[in-house]
Each structure stands twice: as C-alpha cells, then as structure tokens.
Amino acid sequence: MKGEKAMAADARRVRRAPALGLSAALLIASGSGYAPEVRAACGPLPKLLAETWMDGTLPQEPSTQVQQLDRDSFVIRQSVKTNFEAPFLYLLFGRDRALLIDTGAEGGRIRPTVDRVVAQWLAARGRRSIPLVVAHSHSHGDHVAGDAAFRDRPNTIIVGLKPSDVASFFGISNWPDGVAKFDLGGRPLRIIATPGHQAAAIMIYDPRLKLLLSGDTLYPGRLYVxxxxxxxxxxxxxxxxxFAMKHPICAVMGAHIEMTSEPGRDYGHEAPTHPDEHSLPLPAQTIGELQTGLKEPLDTPGQRQVHDHFIIVPVPARAE
Incomplete structure (x- = not known):
C-alpha cells in the first residue's frame, strides 16, 4: 500500500493532467506502463548515494566530489564554484577496461580525480593497469572540455564527438535506431542513441546496477530541446x-541538477549555489512522463512545460 508521500506525489501528477492528458497522467502515476517483471525488479527508487553533494554554499569546497555506487562504479561531480554547470561524470570498471562518461566543463580538473580513482581501484585488486575509454553523453562543451587532459594519458582512447564517430566506436549499426552492446569485461553495457538535445547524444544502460545514465536528455533540471x-x-x-518497457531501470541518473527539492521549482540560470537540491537519481517513471510531455506543442522557444522533476524548454534552432 502506498505511503502518504507517494500518494501526494501521485496526486500532484494527476493535477497536471490538463497538460499531460488524463490517461497519461494516471499511467505515469501508477507505473502501469511497465511490464510486471520490470516493476518488480526495482521497487521504490533506491538510495544510491550516501553523501549530500557539494552545492557551492560553503566558502570552500574541493574541485570535484566522488561518490561510489558499488566497488566498480563511481560518480564524479565538478564543483559549481569551478563552473555553474556543475556536471556529473560517471566512471565504470569491468574486468578488461574502464569507461569514463564525460570530461566536464571549462574550469574543471577532472583528470587528477579520475587518475586517483583508477589508481585506488587497481591497488585494491593488485593490478597495475587497465585501459580507459573516454566517451561522452553528448558533445556540448560542458561535457567535453576536459578531453585535452586525457589525450596524452597512456592506455586511453577518446571517442570522437560526431554521431558517426560514436556509432562507429560502439558498433551502433543503424544509428540512431540500434542499441549496441559494449562489454567492459564481465560487465556488458547497452549504448542507446538519443539524438535531439544534441546530435551525438547517447544513454548508457548498466544491467548490473539497473541504472540508466541519461546525460542531458533527462535529468532533474531544464531539458533544452x-x-x-x-x-x-x-x-x-x-x-x-x-527499451524501458523491457529492461528493469531502477533509477535514471543524468548529468546535472538544476531543480530544487520543491516540485517544479528550478534554480536561476547560472546560479552560483544550489541550496536544497533535488536528488540526482530520478525514478524510471519519468521516462514516460518525458515521452508524454514531448507530445505537447513545443514550437515556441523559451516556453516552459513544468513537471515535478524536470522542465522541458524548447530553444531556438541550432546547427546540430
């Protein structure tokens, strides 16, 4: 039986029914769009992160913060004091190679943090090296600015920034319709092409943790289209x-936080501090909510379609 907080959240979603369509709002609230075995595999949104993220409210904070999801999975945040984007990066290890997703925004010092985490991971296993693949959720500057620092790193491959580069490297044979398998060694990931926010955008699904790493296509913030x-x-x-109908997704984890903990309320653009942030993980049901929201008219740049966990914002035409 649902608790009071869950019931209140459902009620908020249904109250937004005029914007979403009543049947769609009820579907999102109930989670009934997912196969029973998919829903049963996840249950409530899990608590994945032990610490509160640094948010720029203290006089001093480190340039990065690292939190561990499991022994082979790490989330890195770039400090908002180094760049207002404060992006999140993901470092995943398998037996044969590691994958870094994004290299951060201007002003960041990401490579020293990555090198430290890699060294600690290797030491814990009595190993001397592991190849590193540097890929990107998409090719906007706040996700690729740190690439140059990795170009001279030994045993490292940097995936190119064009859709053709991404498709070729991961073996997505029918871009953007195909889903590729990318095995880190005993840890097969799925690479899903999601162009729209940017032409080379992808998401990464990790069956081990049942997590979807969603870049800028879905996160607690302003989703620019x-x-x-x-x-x-x-x-x-x-x-x-x-894809979500057939694969258990326990949480969606994007590349930014721009929402407060108050439903539907975001920070101002380029906010220097993020007090009382929304949590980074989103429930899988937000995929259906985003899908429904995108079916509404969104032809006017600057309009805001407000949801509890994100805001869809159409922006003027871009070259890619």
Whole structure:
C-alpha cells in the first residue's frame, strides 16, 4: 500500500493532467506502463548515494566530489564554484577496461580525480593497469572540455564527438535506431542513441546496477530541446520508453541538477549555489512522463512545460 508521500506525489501528477492528458497522467502515476517483471525488479527508487553533494554554499569546497555506487562504479561531480554547470561524470570498471562518461566543463580538473580513482581501484585488486575509454553523453562543451587532459594519458582512447564517430566506436549499426552492446569485461553495457538535445547524444544502460545514465536528455533540471530537432528528440524518447518497457531501470541518473527539492521549482540560470537540491537519481517513471510531455506543442522557444522533476524548454534552432 502506498505511503502518504507517494500518494501526494501521485496526486500532484494527476493535477497536471490538463497538460499531460488524463490517461497519461494516471499511467505515469501508477507505473502501469511497465511490464510486471520490470516493476518488480526495482521497487521504490533506491538510495544510491550516501553523501549530500557539494552545492557551492560553503566558502570552500574541493574541485570535484566522488561518490561510489558499488566497488566498480563511481560518480564524479565538478564543483559549481569551478563552473555553474556543475556536471556529473560517471566512471565504470569491468574486468578488461574502464569507461569514463564525460570530461566536464571549462574550469574543471577532472583528470587528477579520475587518475586517483583508477589508481585506488587497481591497488585494491593488485593490478597495475587497465585501459580507459573516454566517451561522452553528448558533445556540448560542458561535457567535453576536459578531453585535452586525457589525450596524452597512456592506455586511453577518446571517442570522437560526431554521431558517426560514436556509432562507429560502439558498433551502433543503424544509428540512431540500434542499441549496441559494449562489454567492459564481465560487465556488458547497452549504448542507446538519443539524438535531439544534441546530435551525438547517447544513454548508457548498466544491467548490473539497473541504472540508466541519461546525460542531458533527462535529468532533474531544464531539458533544452532545439525546436528544429523536436522530431529527433521525440523519436529518441519513444525508443527509450520502448527499451524501458523491457529492461528493469531502477533509477535514471543524468548529468546535472538544476531543480530544487520543491516540485517544479528550478534554480536561476547560472546560479552560483544550489541550496536544497533535488536528488540526482530520478525514478524510471519519468521516462514516460518525458515521452508524454514531448507530445505537447513545443514550437515556441523559451516556453516552459513544468513537471515535478524536470522542465522541458524548447530553444531556438541550432546547427546540430
């Protein structure tokens, strides 16, 4: 039986029914769009992170903060004091190689943190080295600015920034419709092409943790969609929703936090501090909510379609 907080959250979703469509709002609230075995595998949104993220409210904070999801999975946050974007990066290890997703925004010092985590991981296993693949959730500057620091790193491959580069490296044969398998060694990931926010955007699904790493396509913040790529974004989220119907996703973890803990309330653009932040993980049901929201008219740059966990914001046409 649902608790009072869950029932209140459901009620808020249903009250937004005029924007979403009543049947869709009820579907999102109940989670009934997911196969029973998928829902049963996850249950409530798990508590994945032990610490509170640094948020710029203290006089001093380190340039990065690292939290561990399990012995082979790490989340790195770049300090908002180094860049207002304060992006999140993900470092995943398998037996044969490690994968770093994004290298941060201007002003960051990501490589020393990555090198430290890699060294600690190797030492814990009595190993001397592991190849590192540096890939990107997408190719915007606040996710690729640290690439240069990795170009001279030994035993490291940096995936290119164009859709063709991404498709070729991961073996997505029918971009953007295909889903590729990328095995770190005993840890097979799924690479899902999601162009729309940006042409080379991808998501990474980790079956071990049942996590979807969703970049800037879905996170607790303002989801910017260029009006000339609305169709691509809608198609990507439709494919993602179909994937989620068949794969247990216990949490969606994106690349930023721009929402407060108050439903539907975000921080101002380029906010220097983030007091009382929304949690980073989102429930899987937000995929369906995003899919439904994108079906509404979104042709006017600057309009805001407000949801509890995110805000869809169409922006002027972009080159890619």
């Amino acid at each position: 260029p009006v000339n790529f609305l169709a691509e974004n809608r198609a990507s989220v439709d494919r993602l929703a179909a």
